[in-house]
Amino acid sequence: MRVRVTVMLKDGVLDPQGEAVRRALGTMGFDGVQGVRQGKLLELDLADGTSRDEVRAMCDRLLANTVIESYAIEMPAG
Amino acid sequence: MRVRVTVMLKDGVLDPQGEAVRRALGTMGFDGVQGVRQGKLLELDLADGTSRDEVRAMCDRLLANTVIESYAIEMPAG
Numbered sequence: 001m002r003v004r005v006t007v008m009l010k011d012g013v014l015d016p017q018g019e020a021v022r023r024a025l026g027t028m029g030f031d032g033v034q035g036v037r038q039g040k041l042l043e044l045d046l047a048d049g050t051s052r053d054e055v056r057a058m059c060d061r062l063l064a065n066t067v068i069e070s071y072a073i074e075m076p077a078g
Numbered sequence: 079m080r081v082r083v084t085v086m087l088k089d090g091v092l093d094p095q096g097e098a099v100r101r102a103l104g105t106m107g108f109d110g111v112q113g114v115r116q117g118k119l120l121e122l123d124l125a126d127g128t129s130r131d132e133v134r135a136m137c138d139r140l141l142a143n144t145v146i147e148s149y150a151i152e153m154p155a156g
Binding site (some may be wrong): 006007008018021024025028030031032033034035036037038039040041042043044045046047050054057058061062063 | 084085086096099102103106108109110111112113114115116117118119120121122123124125128132135136139140141
């Protein structure tokens with residue numbers, strides 16, 4: 001079972017990596033780039049039947065730092 | 079206009095970061111984690127009317143290393 005977890009810095013948390021990308025794009029001549037936020041994307045191959053609660057536990061304990069990051073879980077229904 | 083770009087290592091390219099996450103999850107007692115791939119997620123705030131071709135150019139020139147990475151663009155239709 002393929003599960004996707006996206007982890008982003010929360011709004012209000014400074015994102016120097018995204019800011020560096022924004023500036024670089026401007027320098028390269030791409031106009032109109034107003035903001036960039038960079039996060040992580042994790043694709044997990046899990047045993048069938050793994051529950052959303054278990055994936056949430058993985059996020060809370062390892063994949064995200066919930067003080068400064070929020071996460072979203074996309075998994076097959078059922 | 080909010081555009082999402084996901085960048086993942088291509089299949090067959092070694093992903094030590096993902097592998098480290100897989101092992102860590104196993105060590106923490108999460109069974110059934112068969113594989114983990116880690117990628118980047120970029121959320122771009124772009125001027126309305128920016129074309130998909132322009133976003134593709136940003137990916138090809140800066141956001142992804144297309145030798146080893148593939149990318150996907152999600153943007154509002156139109």
